[in-house]
Amino acid sequence: MTLRLYNTLQRAAVPFEPLDPPTVRMYACGPTIYDFAHVGNYRSFVVYDLLRRYLMWLGYDVRFVMNLTDVDDKVIDGAAKAGLDIREFTAPFGEAILRDAETLGILPADAYPMATQHIEGMVEWVRRLEEKGLAYAADDGSVYFRIAGFETYGDLKGLDPDSLKTGARVDVDEYEKDDARDFALWKAAKPVDAEVGAAWDSPWGKGRPGWHLECSVMSIAELGETLDIHLGGEDLIFPHHENEIAQSEGVTGQPFVRFWVHVKHLILEGEKMSKSLGNTVTVRELLDEGVEPAAIRHELMSAQYRRELNFTREGLAASSAAVQRLVDFHARLEELTPTEGADDTRVASLADAALGRFRAALDDDLNSAEALAALFVFVKEVNAELDTAAQVNAGDRQAALDAIESMDRVLGLVSLAQAGRAVDDDVAAWADDMVAERDQARKDKDFARADAIRDELAAKGLVLEDSAEGTRWKVVR
RNA sequence: GGCGCCGUAGCCAAGUGGUAAGGCAGAGGCCUGCAAAGCCUUUAUUCCCCGGUUCGAAUCCGGGCGGCGCCUCCA
Secondary structure, eight states, rough: OOOOEEETTTTTEEOOSSBBTEEEEEEEEEOSSOOBBBHHHHHHHHHHHHHHHHHHTTTTTTEEEEBBBOOOOOHHHHHHHOOHHHHHHHHHHHHHHHHHHHHHTTOOOOOOBBBOOOOOHHHHHHHHHHHHSEEEEEETTTTEEGGGGTTTTTTTTTTTHHHTTOTSSOOTOOTTTSTOOOEEEEEEHHHHHHHTTBBBTTTTTTTOOOOHHHHHHHHHHHOOOOEEEEEEEEEGIIIIHHHHHHHHHHHHOOOOOEEEEEEOOOTTTEEEOOOOTTOOOOOHHHHHHHHHHHHHHHHSSSOOOTTTOOEOOOHHHHHHHHHHHHHHHHHHHHHHHOOTOOOOSHHHHHHHHHHHHHHHHHBBTTOOOHHHHHHHHHHHHHHHHHOOOSOOOOHHHHHHHHHHHHHHHHOOOOHHHHHTOOOOOOHHHHHHHHHHHHHHHHTTTTTHHHHHHHHHHHHHTEEEEEEEEEEEEEEEO
């Protein structure tokens, strides 16, 4: 079995093989840091994380880079309104986005380059494109990419370049361009740009880089001229990624990206999520409402990444319960006392089957919904086996633990949920004392007292489970 | 107008030619002092509708209906 990924370039799922195994060079278009990121952004980030973790799980050495766009029209507008320099304006958003990513169990990237750190490189690129006749300066000091000079323009999106000429959304203000389809590599500074610190010296006068340019320059600076995988939201296919290809290959003459992977946009409560509808939800808001991070992460991976995902509050509640089931299962295994010499159960073979199905699911274009199903089938089967078997040996217990922990290295749900259930030592000690007191009350048949203690613990989010081995308490979110 | 996606139980969502995964929610039961957790049974004779192909279709084809995305800076 090999991993197959849907490559937008080929419009088909094709076997993935890195150019230089075991290294995988992977780049993702990150957010523009002019606001807090919404759950739609995080669907993409979670998918990036899922792919990265799965590649690592398969044994690849993944080098992952995600940019943060810290200069563009929206950044400049926001900074101007706030009366701040763009760096002051964007820094808190960048920090918040990375903090929330960490909260959702997203592994940190190897680098988070920002456009303002690569101005020199971008100027150099524009210069080289100009040398090759692929760029030209307009009278106002802006520089444009000449699409007519790049014959495969439009291939990624499958667009006919000629059809773009009459596009209704072509900006009528850009009369300086030779061709309406040409896009800006370098934008001449407007007065407001300089006010917020978004104007740099260049051979064409004061200006700032165009948005598309940064991803080409930064990804190649970090990872080399040919990337194995380039990720982004589906909206970026055109024009952003199309432009990246044109710029990059225009300069290097090498294939820029081998696999283009695009994440479908989610919808929110059955509706398109957009700022104009005013229905965006940020991860920050959900966390403030008390939604646990693992539930958000679970819901974001509950549909395969190229499918529409309907993100709902009801779904979050379901995800929270599903995550709790995984946590309970893991705890059951950890707390299980193995019996030496006990007969083998079906657990080891169930683990093999589950891992096989899990892997087949993810190999199939990262089908996370199917992978989750494999895990939950495993949970049910092992629970049933443990209910049936009088005793379990250490090998079977370990096989089950190894299996769920292995799958969770990709999913990142159990570890995240467990981290969210950690309690302070003094709370744990208090809970232990209360459980001991309740045990005594139960022995004395003082069930009123026992139930009162249980209620008291419940008020603090601690739930009791009585069993033959004794009583345990757990944190529920 | 061009290109493309989707429509599966109360909700979310796999399956894409061989007789409907999984999670949540609901019902009944076992276990329990009562719970919790877990297990068992149950909840779509059917996959938007109508035709067609096939021994056989949720899966392929045609036509509808409905929802959605992109077509120059939105993950």
